[in-house]
Amino acid sequence: MNWQWFHRLGSPRWFYEKTNAWVPWLAVISISLLVVGAAWGLGFAPADFKQGNSYRIIYIHVPASFLALAGYYVMAISGAVGLIWKMKLADMVMKSAAPIGATLTFLALITGAVWGKPTWGTWWVWDARITSMLVLLFLYLGVMALQSAYQHQDTANKASAILSLVGMVNIPIIYKSVDWWFTLHQPATLKLTSESTIHASMLYPLLLMIVAFYMFFALLLLMRTRTEILEREKKTKWVNALVQADNR
Amino acid sequence: MDLQFQFESIAGFWQMAGHGPYVWACYGLTFTCLGLLFLAPLRRRRALFEQLRRQQRIAEYEQPSKPQSAA
Numbered sequence: 001m002n003w004q005w006f007h008r009l010g011s012p013r014w015f016y017e018k019t020n021a022w023v024p025w026l027a028v029i030s031i032s033l034l035v036v037g038a039a040w041g042l043g044f045a046p047a048d049f050k051q052g053n054s055y056r057i058i059y060i061h062v063p064a065s066f067l068a069l070a071g072y073y074v075m076a077i078s079g080a081v082g083l084i085w086k087m088k089l090a091d092m093v094m095k096s097a098a099p100i101g102a103t104l105t106f107l108a109l110i111t112g113a114v115w116g117k118p119t120w121g122t123w124w125v126w127d128a129r130i131t132s133m134l135v136l137l138f139l140y141l142g143v144m145a146l147q148s149a150y151q152h153q154d155t156a157n158k159a160s161a162i163l164s165l166v167g168m169v170n171i172p173i174i175y176k177s178v179d180w181w182f183t184l185h186q187p188a189t190l191k192l193t194s195e196s197t198i199h200a201s202m203l204y205p206l207l208l209m210i211v212a213f214y215m216f217f218a219l220l221l222l223m224r225t226r227t228e229i230l231e232r233e234k235k236t237k238w239v240n241a242l243v244q245a246d247n248r
Numbered sequence: 249m250d251l252q253f254q255f256e257s258i259a260g261f262w263q264m265a266g267h268g269p270y271v272w273a274c275y276g277l278t279f280t281c282l283g284l285l286f287l288a289p290l291r292r293r294r295a296l297f298e299q300l301r302r303q304q305r306i307a308e309y310e311q312p313s314k315p316q317s318a319a
Contacts, residue, residue, distance in 0.1 A: 034282075038275060043261060044251045053264035056271050060278045099288075103281050111274040118270050216282065223289040231296055243300045 010087050012229040013238055019222055026219040033212035040205035057115040059206060063213035065108040068136060071101030076168050079161030091157040095147055096224035102140035109133055128177035129185035132170055139167035
């Protein structure tokens with residue numbers, strides 16, 4: 001098997017140059033999908049017969065929650081790769097994923113609370129799903145804190161990788177919480193194995209928003225990682241050449 | 249599927265039968281946060297480039313006298 005690509009991935013410069021062309025494309029596609037999806041969800045999807053218009057929050061609440069979890073996978077897996085293979089790029093991805101994931105978790109919690117007020121009549125309940133999402137937010141914040149707590153970047157990376165791996169136990173709890181403890185949060189609407197409990201006219205904009213959030217997440221992660229690369233390699237010739245070429 | 253605007257007026261769209269404040273607050277907050285996440289790396293990159301440019305100018309300025317002063 002040819003492992004050359006894997007070794008190349010260890011080179012931040014190679015990654016930076018390889019992804020140059022991706023950024024504008026990802027930006028254009030993901031931002032237009034976000035705009036179209038939001039307009040569709042806000043104005044064109046029918047109102048819910050039980051919840052009325054408040055359900056329109058679903059079009060950001062669900063994608064934000066998906067990406068809060070996906071971001072955690074990215075962070076924990078790249079943390080593990082950095083820990084095992086000492087790959088610099090993986091450490092940078094882990095560091096970049098934390099603030100994006102934290103923001104999306106925060107958005108999932110806030111939009112859920114704002115949705116809860118007109119729907120359940122309360123902002124906040126110590127329901128299993130909501131509590132485990134709050135734990136997820138603290139895990140993200142913990143990784144961010146560890147990243148700035150150490151003088152040596154290597155120590156910081158090791159500590160945050162271990163924390164994010166230990167925090168993985170929270171992930172199945174989040175998924176299963178709505179089935180194990182049926183309290184307030186409704187069970188999953190989208191299912192892979194059986195028919196979804198949502199009408200197509202509401203489902204399509206939701207799927208569109210989920211794709212849009214995934215792509216926007218990829219864009220943000222890429223932009224952050226690329227900036228991180230420049231920052232860590234700022235003493236090298238190629239970054240200084242880049243600065244000279246950029247003279248405005 | 250035929251797509252139809254679900255509201256009779258812009259005011260109705262804004263109020264969403266009483267749910268407007270909740271819905272719009274969520275969308276507003278989300279897009280503000282996403283916008284800030286988008287701008288953060290661009291700002292950091294610009295700051296870094298300015299810092300490096302300054303260092304390069306200093307290095308250029310000091311270059312001619314460097315061989316002597318280095319000794």
